[in-house]
Amino acid sequence: MTDEPVSKAFDEVGREREADTFGMWVFLGTEAMLFGAVFVAYTILRLKYPEAFGGGSEKLSMWLGTLNTAILLTSSLAMAVAVESAKAHALPFARRMLWITALLGAAFVCVKGYEYFDDMQKGLLPLLGPFHYDGPDSAHAGLFFNIYLMMTGIHAVHLLIGISLVVYLALPIRIPPGRQPKRIESVGLYWHFVDIVWIFLFPLLYLVHP
Amino acid sequence: MTLAAPDRSSYWREGAGIRSWLLTTDHKRIAWLYLTSLTAFFFIGGAAATLIRIELVTPQGDLVSDDVYNRLFTIHGIVMVWFFLVPSIPATLGNFLLPLMLGAKDLAFPRLNLASWYVFMFGSCFTLYAIVAGGVDTGWTFYAPLSTVYSNGHVSMAAAGVFIVGFSTIMTGINFIVTTHKLRAPGQTWFRLPIFVWTLYATSVVMVLATPVLAATLLLLVLDRIFGIGVFDPTKGGDPLLFQNLFWFYSHPAVYIMILPGMGVVSEVIPCFARRPLFGYKLVAYSSIGIAVFGFLVWGHHMFVSGQSTYAGVVFSFLSFCVAIPSAIKVFNWAMTLRKGQVSFDTPMLYALGFVGLFAFGGLAGLFLAALGIDVDLHDTYFVIAHFHYIMVGGMVTAYMAGLHFWWPKITGRMYSEWLGKIAAGLMFLGFNLTFFPQFILGWLGMPRRYHTYPPEFQVWNVLSSAGAVVLAFAYAMPLLYLTWALFWGKRAPNNPWEASGLEWQTTSPPPEHNFDVQPVVTGPPYQYGGQAAEETA
Numbered sequence: 144m145t146d147e148p149v150s151k152a153f154d155e156v157g158r159e160r161e162a163d164t165f166g167m168w169v170f171l172g173t174e175a176m177l178f179g180a181v182f183v184a185y186t187i188l189r190l191k192y193p194e195a196f197g198g199g200s201e202k203l204s205m206w207l208g209t210l211n212t213a214i215l216l217t218s219s220l221a222m223a224v225a226v227e228s229a230k231a232h233a234l235p236f237a238r239r240m241l242w243i244t245a246l247l248g249a250a251f252v253c254v255k256g257y258e259y260f261d262d263m264q265k266g267l268l269p270l271l272g273p274f275h276y277d278g279p280d281s282a283h284a285g286l287f288f289n290i291y292l293m294m295t296g297i298h299a300v301h302l303l304i305g306i307s308l309v310v311y312l313a314l315p316i317r318i319p320p321g322r323q324p325k326r327i328e329s330v331g332l333y334w335h336f337v338d339i340v341w342i343f344l345f346p347l348l349y350l351v352h353p
Numbered sequence: 354m355t356l357a358a359p360d361r362s363s364y365w366r367e368g369a370g371i372r373s374w375l376l377t378t379d380h381k382r383i384a385w386l387y388l389t390s391l392t393a394f395f396f397i398g399g400a401a402a403t404l405i406r407i408e409l410v411t412p413q414g415d416l417v418s419d420d421v422y423n424r425l426f427t428i429h430g431i432v433m434v435w436f437f438l439v440p441s442i443p444a445t446l447g448n449f450l451l452p453l454m455l456g457a458k459d460l461a462f463p464r465l466n467l468a469s470w471y472v473f474m475f476g477s478c479f480t481l482y483a484i485v486a487g488g489v490d491t492g493w494t495f496y497a498p499l500s501t502v503y504s505n506g507h508v509s510m511a512a513a514g515v516f517i518v519g520f521s522t523i524m525t526g527i528n529f530i531v532t533t534h535k536l537r538a539p540g541q542t543w544f545r546l547p548i549f550v551w552t553l554y555a556t557s558v559v560m561v562l563a564t565p566v567l568a569a570t571l572l573l574l575v576l577d578r579i580f581g582i583g584v585f586d587p588t589k590g591g592d593p594l595l596f597q598n599l600f601w602f603y604s605h606p607a608v609y610i611m612i613l614p615g616m617g618v619v620s621e622v623i624p625c626f627a628r629r630p631l632f633g634y635k636l637v638a639y640s641s642i643g644i645a646v647f648g649f650l651v652w653g654h655h656m657f658v659s660g661q662s663t664y665a666g667v668v669f670s671f672l673s674f675c676v677a678i679p680s681a682i683k684v685f686n687w688a689m690t691l692r693k694g695q696v697s698f699d700t701p702m703l704y705a706l707g708f709v710g711l712f713a714f715g716g717l718a719g720l721f722l723a724a725l726g727i728d729v730d731l732h733d734t735y736f737v738i739a740h741f742h743y744i745m746v747g748g749m750v751t752a753y754m755a756g757l758h759f760w761w762p763k764i765t766g767r768m769y770s771e772w773l774g775k776i777a778a779g780l781m782f783l784g785f786n787l788t789f790f791p792q793f794i795l796g797w798l799g800m801p802r803r804y805h806t807y808p809p810e811f812q813v814w815n816v817l818s819s820a821g822a823v824v825l826a827f828a829y830a831m832p833l834l835y836l837t838w839a840l841f842w843g844k845r846a847p848n849n850p851w852e853a854s855g856l857e858w859q860t861t862s863p864p865p866e867h868n869f870d871v872q873p874v875v876t877g878p879p880y881q882y883g884g885q886a887a888e889e890t891a
Contacts, residue, residue: 150459150461150462151458151463152452152457152459152463153461153536158535162462165535166461166528173527173564176565177569178569179566180570181573183598188595191592270580270582282590283589283590285583286583286584286590286591289582289583289584293584297572
């Protein structure tokens with residue numbers, strides 16, 4: 144394994160890999176702040192209109208949300224296995240696990256898409272169609288559904304980026320094998336982060352009780 | 354841009370032609386890409402300011418209508434804050450110097466560095482489009498619900514531009530943080546780093562943590578404006594104060610993005626021209642971090658009259674006073690560095706001394722505004738305008754000039770005319786004070802910001818201010834001309850014209866593409882001037 148550092152700034156490849164992982168952690172810090180701002184907006188408005196948020200939450204499909212949570216957690220398991228097997232230089236196996244990760248990610252997006260469609264049919268998404276809501280505080284429930292769509296939408300965009308990265312690593316492109324484990328680890332960090340965001344979104348959106 | 358300029362085996366010589374510049378991953382060339390783009394934006398923002406000052410010569414609105422006036426100060430603010438001040442020192446001098454000061458060959462992620470410039474240019478297209486298409490009338494602060502519901506300007510376009518440019522800031526921040534951690538020269542411990550590196554590091558931390566909050570806020574703003582999600586719209590139950598909280602959670606730390614690198618430059622220049630090690634090195638380093646931390650806790654002082662609770666106001670007022678402590682530590686340490694030094698007044702030093710004076714003055718004015726009771730009176734008056742221009746223009750732009758003049762021989766391998774440099778530095782100081790000191794008085798007398806007409810008794814101060822702006826514009830045009838001239842025809846610069854310490858002076862001027870022929874090793878503390886060294890405790 145005689146691979147050279149990618150960046151001309153580094154003399155040896157080990158140092159560069161440390162830098163790559165560290166860079167990913169710093170980037171996840173920025174992501175946490177990005178979602179943090181959105182969560183603050185959610186919190187402020189929920190404190191203002193607890194009834195609308197509770198009533199709105201009851202209308203969302205808890206089954207689909209739970210299903211998606213299970214899918215995403217399983218995808219993170221596959222990702223973790225991919226990272227560890229790549230470290231153990233079992234690259235073909237790691238590739239297979241990456242495909243599973245990507246497929247589960249895609250399944251999440253499909254379920255989410257169906258759920259949006261279903262919500263729209265029920266008249267729960269005022270941005271996409273007519274709005275019918277018969278729960279408490281109907282004046283402000285629209286705000287809850289808008290925030291639901293916006294938060295899950297931002298999450299879905301992150302997941303789509305994650306899926307493309309995972310597929311890129313899973314494709315049999317000639318990347319020097321010595322470099323592969325670190326790359327998988329960095330993308331793995333990102334994948335787990337997107338998963339963790341969902342772990343917060345799920346109770347905040349689906350499990351609110353009035 | 355095929356510069357026939359310098360010489361030897363410098364980074365200038367590694368390929369000529371547009372392509373070799375636009376596809377470069379060399380941090381020194383990317384610094385040039387930024388320098389040219391930022392200079393263009395500085396003059397665009399300056400043109401808007403010029404029109405504002407011409408309009409304000411008379412009390413009537415005779416040059417532009419009130420609507421056009423709103424668009425002028427909005428463009429001035431947006432361009433100057435996000436397209437000049439935030440990236441100014443980090444993306445140009447920082448980009449060029451950080452690897453050199455660390456004895457490294459490049460930043461940790463050279464391609465990310467180039468990408469950041471392209472993202473910057475892409476974002477700027479949106480903003481330029483918004484300007485050409487007719488402008489934005491919300492002020493640079495985009496307050497909701499004016500921006501989300503009522504404004505008829507190109508808010509979404511301008512916000513998209515700022516949103517995209519934010520990613521370029523984040524990329525630079527990540528690159529600087531990782532580089533400082535992973536690419537220091539052998540023997541270069543954290544307390545052997547120049548203060549410029551410390552301030553760039555503190556700046557990068559703020560960039561990385563604050564900019565994403567702005568991104569989320571602008572995203573909500575645009576979604577609110579285009580789709581009406583209503584988060585900031587009171588008619589739908591949304592909360593306009595939430596916008597202000599989120600916006601200032603970014604924009605107050607951004608003030609420190611805009612001033613910390615300037616403090617770093619001055620901390621390099623003053624020891625060099627006083628021939629003494631920086632006084633209290635460690636405290637100056639820690640105070641940079643202190644400013645970055647406190648900067649996140651004071652955003653509420655922009656909202657004393659916005660309807661936030663009085664108790665929150667009191668806490669924010671107290672915390673705002675606390676920021677004065679690390680800032681004052683720096684000023685006192687610069688002053689103590691000068692004491693008993695062998696001070697010479699070369700051009701960079703003139704700018705640096707101008708910075709210290711103007712920053713201290715603007716900072717003291719800030720204490721008036723941090724005081725809850727006085728701010729209720731002074732809020733949204735020209736006193737506020739004068740205060741932050743003393744910090745942003747008197748402080749940051751002057752420090753940027755100090756840095757450009759200090760490192761110009763290193764960057765270009767050429768010397769500029771010392772004589773012209775000194776004249777420009779003097780004119781800039783005079784012009785600046787003439788422009789902005791009258792605005793303190795105007796604010797104290799009660800003239801509100803953002804109006805294009807005013808009562809006739811304010812005219813004398815406004816005329817003085819506009820006269821100062823003429824001097825200032827002339828002073829800013831001078832370096833553009835003589836520094837450009839020096840780039841092509843200036844006298845060749847030696848490797849270390851100022852006999853400065855610091856790794857960047859150990860390589861040739863201009864440096865070769867790989868920065869150092871031999872990997873430098875650091876064996877002692879920075880600022881080894883006059884046979885002494887800054888205190889070092891391990």
